[in-house]
Amino acid sequence: MNCLRLTQFPKRCLSTRFPSLDPKLNNTKTPFSSPNSTYTTPNSHTFDTPTISQLIAKQHWSKLKTIVKETNPSSLLQHLFNSEAQPDLILCYFKWTQKEFGAIHNVEQFCRLLHLLANAKNYNKIRALLDSFAKNAHYSNSTIFHSLSVLGSWGCANSIIVDMLVWAYVKNGEMDLALEGFDRAGDYGFRLSALSCNPMLVSLVKEGRIGVVESVYKEMIRRRIGVNVVTFDVVINGLCKVGKFQKAGDVVEDMKAWGFSPSVITYNTIIDGYCKAGKMFKADALLKEMVAKRIHPNEITFNILIDGFCRDENVTAAKKVFEEMQRQGLQPNVVTYNSLINGLCSNGKLDEALGLQDKMSGMGLKPNVVTYNALINGFCKKKMLKEAREMLDDIGKRGLAPNVITFNTLIDAYGKAGRMDDAFLLRSMMLDTGVCPNVSTYNCLIVGFCREGNVKEARKLAKEMEGNGLKADLVTYNILVDALCKKGETRKAVRLLDEMFEVGLNPSHLTYNALIDGYFREGNSTAALNVRTLMEKKGRRANIVTYNVLIKGFCNKGKLEEANRLLNEMLEKGLIPNRTTYDILRDEMMEKGFIPDIDGHLYNVSISS
């Protein structure tokens, strides 16, 4: 394996600054030495270099075409290399042959061109070339890295090229290629920069691949890649998004150790994480901490808190935060109003939300499509489908465009009302409007069919969706698994579970809970318990719903001792029984004289909704 390490990175380059990946900021000068010319023209054809250069420079493509026809595009390219033509001209010719002949040159030639451009400090051209390359990566990373290392180990050209290559992959959504490039850069000793690594981390967070984020981050530190505040903030964000607050705290310590202080952005990131995790108490504590440290909360901080309190169904607190931010001299923006409007709508206070919409207009803030979507959702929740539908037309009248969420909201509402025909009419409308259905659109329709008990049609839709290039997601599977289990076809649901593992989806509580419930309904408590074992094996701890399903299952089977044992188990694990737990136990146990067995627990636990 060590044979891959052909290039030892020169020490003097360790401090070399990387040219910016932003084409507008290309100002860093880096010294390069010339790569050795080791190529020879592969055939004996002779070229008149000055003439050819002229033809390229003047873009006389038709004449050039006749010359190329006598040989082949790659030979002429090789000749240009050997005659040390201008890098720009070679690039020009290279692109032309790609366009004209669809010519794919050797990976060595490609890399040699990159090297020439790097020596000429023509970073914009390298970026552009790699960007178009990333759209259709016809060379593997392994051949590129190999060719680059063979070409020359002087200067930092390879590091810069590879940095830009990784950046190009990220920009084009080719995350696996980017990650492979990241790994190989380590193997070859090419030094990447935060300019490619930070965007890579951002994309990984967006894709929810937080485990990968963690390992890339650790590796960046290990390789001494020039990390900056953004690096830390992005990693903290990723960890908070999946509730790994302990680890996020560790990264905060890392950033301090590297001489960076947590900023308002860092605090906002963590506060938002706590808000989304339903831990408003923690969010509040952090707010106090940042104020104590004289880090001033900004409008984003307040927006985060408003949204958090609304999710916590505490609109009163949200409104207080809204007042407070104005007292602090911060102007609520569209997001502020939208968050509050959405909070009011989701908590059944539609009238107040509509009033706030007027108020924001009065403040000179234009409602945007998010505002309307929140209001449409509010109407839908109140079963006011007519008004919701009318608001869709309003969006257009306001010069705004409804988006996929607008349609999804309405489609789901029609589905919930049992009006699948109208739901499909809206789908046609969205297609006509040029709004592309996404997985959620299909999920709304699929769950609509499932409500009617029409799992066949639901599965047909799922197939159609895959035919349209959309992959079923966790929600899709959960809908289908649940529907099949409720239909008494748990075996089929289990097949879907297997499929989830095959496609790399991590089943959620909902998935397992539905299956456990399904097996109990079929009277197969052994299989139900096996599912529970499986879920724990896969790292999913039983939650309250899991226990409720298990307890209900055993109650229905008359195995009350077993149900009682599970109740105790859930209490031991610190899970607080909810209303459903209580209902199950009251119905099934109390009347059968089992009160003494559970009395001590049942009446001492707080019953949460």
Place this chain on the structure above:
DNA sequence: CCCATACCCT
């Protein structure tokens, strides 16, 4: 360059 809002599964 990094942090905030709207839809689908109980």
